[in-house]
Amino acid sequence: MKQLYFLGLLFLVASGLPTDGRATGEGDLARAVQNPVSDLISLPLQNNINFDVGPEEKTQNILNIQPVWPVALNDDWKLITRTILPVISQPEFVPGDGRTNGIGDTTFTAFLSPRQPGGRLIWGAGPVLLLPTASDDVLGQDKWGLGPSAVFLTMKGPWVIGSLFSNVWSVGGSGDQDVNLFTWQYFINYNLPNGAYITSAPIITANWESDSGDKWTVPFGGGVGKIFRVGSQAMNAQASAYYNVEKPKYGADWQLRLQLQFLFPK
DSSP states (O other): OHHHHHHHHHHHHHHHSOOOOOSSOHHHHHHHHTOTTSSOEEEEEEEEEEEEETTTTEEEEEEEEOOEEEEEOSSSEEEEEEEEEEEEEEOOSSTTSOOEEEEOOEEEEEEEEESSOSSSEEEEEEEEEEEOOOSSGGGOOOEEEEEEEEEEEEEETTEEEEEEEEEEEEEEESOSSOOEEEEEEEEEEEEOGGGEEEEEOOEEEEETTSOGGGSEEEEEEEEEEEEEEETTEEEEEEEEEEEEEEOOTTSOSEEEEEEEEEEEOO
């Protein structure tokens, strides 16, 4: 019930505050936050509440702190850095272990992208790094990881449609389990007036090290979002829900995603 209350509160805040259309307009900001390789500096705080996790079907909470920092390399190219630091509350998987709270492994991605993409296709590509920052063995793999990542998208009218891919392999570390993780996030956004939008951005994963029946997590769902301002501070609020049509044995049945993003347009 607390999660449903917070969801309603977030939507009321996002939809009820007035917009003033100054500086960078809310519609332009909405399209910028939906582009993973835009020039927009931002700090998303994404909270994922995963329901029915583990053998006792308890709730897992993951707060992803995700700073995005673009850097202009020259007149033709830019580098967009995206870091994900998860703060995790993990239910027990073995009776008697209790709940574990702490920091998980960090993911760092650097996309090289044209500053002025030709045509309608916008793209970026670069390395993704896995850093063993977990505060407890339960919350991470204790492995260094490396792999490629790429994003492709197009914008036409109110639509922003694209996909982000990555695969990380472990390259060192003392953990017992190797890492070989594929991630695909497709995103479909339809922008409404005054910075409001409808979104679907599920994160599909495949753990190639798992048994055949436990490799894939495939969610399906969507939600709503809105750009608004508190004083001069531009912000993006989003709420969405996803049902896992395919999942590992002890994976979550569904997820509630709540995000508040601080925007710093140039």
